[in-house]
Amino acid sequence: xxxxxxxxxxxxxxxxxxxxxxxxxxxxxxxxxxxxxxxxxxxxxxxxxxxxxxxxxxxxxxxxxxxxxxxxxxxxxxxxxxxxxxxxxxxxxxx
Numbered sequence: 001x002x003x004x005x006x007x008x009x010x011x012x013x014x015x016x017x018x019x020x021x022x023x024x025x026x027x028x029x030x031x032x033x034x035x036x037x038x039x040x041x042x043x044x045x046x047x048x049x050x051x052x053x054x055x056x057x058x059x060x061x062x063x064x065x066x067x068x069x070x071x072x073x074x075x076x077x078x079x080x081x082x083x084x085x086x087x088x089x090x091x092x093x094x095x
Contacts, residue, residue, distance in 0.1 A: 003092065003093055010036065044090060044093060044094060047086065047090055048090055050086075051083055051086040051087055051090060054082065054083055054086070055083035055087075058079035058080075058082070058083060059079075064079060
């Protein structure tokens, strides 16, 4: 399931009122949409902070497991991969 699928499901849920009732509930839908948008933006901002903190932690050898400190170990590369994956996801979600 992609972010587009999730957003589509949310949009369908918010607009599922049929016929004339749709227009009767328009202000409610606007409020729900605004609240949802605010929550998603807050979450994105918090995830950006977590991503930056995680990237900083992964750069410090003292804060990671011994098995992730040398390039001879597979876990070493996760120190670069995980923060970049989060950064890419956040960049995609802000478009």
